[in-house]
Amino acid sequence: MNPYIKRIKDLSNHLDSQVRTELEGGFVDKKFSKGSYLLRPGQVCTSHFLVRKGILRKFYKHNDKEITSEIYFHDDVAISLDSYIMQKPADVFIEALTELEITVIDYRRFDTVKRKYAEVMMLDKMFIEYYATWFEQRLKEFQTMNASQRYLNLLEKEPRIVQLLPVTIIASYLNISLETLSRIRSKLASR
Amino acid sequence: MNPYIKRIKDLSNHLDSQVRTELEGGFVDKKFSKGSYLLRPGQVCTSHFLVRKGILRKFYKHNDKEITSEIYFHDDVAISLDSYIMQKPADVFIEALTELEITVIDYRRFDTVKRKYAEVMMLDKMFIEYYATWFEQRLKEFQTMNASQRYLNLLEKEPRIVQLLPVTIIASYLNISLETLSRIRSKLASR
DNA sequence: ACATAAATTTGACGTAAATCAAATAATCAC
DNA sequence: GTGATTATTTGATTTACGTCAAATTTATGT
Secondary structure (H helix, E strand, O other): OOHHHHHHHHHHHOOOHHHHHHHHOOEEEEEEOOOOEEEOOOOEOOEEEEEEEOOEEEEEEEOOEEEEEEEEOOOOEEOOHHHHHHOOEOOOEEEEOOOEEEEEEEHHHHHHHHHHOHHHHHHHHHHHHHHHHHHHHHHHHHHHOOHHHHHHHHHHHOHHHHHHOOHHHHHHHHOOOHHHHHHHHHHHHOO | OOHHHHHHHHHHHOOOHHHHHHHHOOEEEEEEOOOOEEEOOOOEOOEEEEEEEOOEEEEEEEOOEEEEEEEEOOOOEEOOHHHHHHOOEOOOEEEEOOOEEEEEEEHHHHHHHHHHOHHHHHHHHHHHHHHHHHHHHHHHHHHHOOHHHHHHHHHHHOHHHHHHOOHHHHHHHHOOOHHHHHHHHHHHHOO
16 A cells, blocks of 8 residues: 555544544445446536445546546545535546445535544545645656556556456556557567 | 635635734745755755745656656745655755745644644645646646647646746646747747 | 357558757857 | 857657557357
């Protein structure tokens, strides 16, 4: 596990039980079937989606092409950040790639608890700090790596994505075409 | 001004004067000469640099090529986020592109004030939220725009960068070669 | 098992943008 | 001003990757 995520987990495990109860009071468990959307463009993102079981992705459309921006597994939190923080309409889809079990954390309730307990605010801030550095890292990958380097990097850093998802989605996450991905793979296999 | 930045400014203008005094007690004004470095790889980023006057940039080296990741003007805050939040060695340079007047906000003092006043913690969180969405937006630009679209976009969204900085830096911020930028410009001028 | 559809691979070709090299143009020192 | 750096433009060539089209493989339903 990433050291930063570890720090966040450690802290959240040491929350006062009173705080924890109050926080978890706002949690609602939900199930979604494969292919359903948890968020669509135009809707306001009013919650965090904490993944208990299954896989989902966030993507947006550009010239009819789907670009996958994030992929979430167990214990990840799916959210449209700009929609959530400004409570404005989203421009992304969040889609269930498998049968899904999710804990929904409502914006308003979470906000209330954050305002009441500094340590919860702190945890939320750390979550976003992590998110920002993740984006910075990913941007750097696009600025410095070509298609095959990005694929090898993904294989190393996020092997589950390569193992569990169809080529269409892997390619759109790497921002390369299906055909190019296929060629990269066959070249690697032949060696 | 970006609506999110506006929200942050509004809030910071309404800080209790006691809080404000305590916060600003940790501010130190400094001057840097053109070409000097405020941060180098290997150093830990122990402060925010608030720009009072001048221009600076953050960049990293990749295969001996310099890639400019951010450019800061009056009222912007320069920081190496991952170095700052983990207090670990940075992998970027922060460089003065002009004569500079900076307000240095020390990590430890700022941290102390944040822990004491929830509204300061809140402001810091909002700063990072903005930063995260900025990165997300910039990533999207690289995923959806070609070289000339990125140039036109920069011209529209950050005209000062195009107006005030040498071609080398503009190109490295757009992640294209000098020559390509020059061709894009001459093509635009001829129409 | 078979047919039909969907996913993936392979091939041919075009193009945006990098690279290398040389030519101007602008800036600076004295 | 004159020469010497430094910045910018222009030209020729290469290349990674996209696009379009067809072939093959894999999955799905009946």
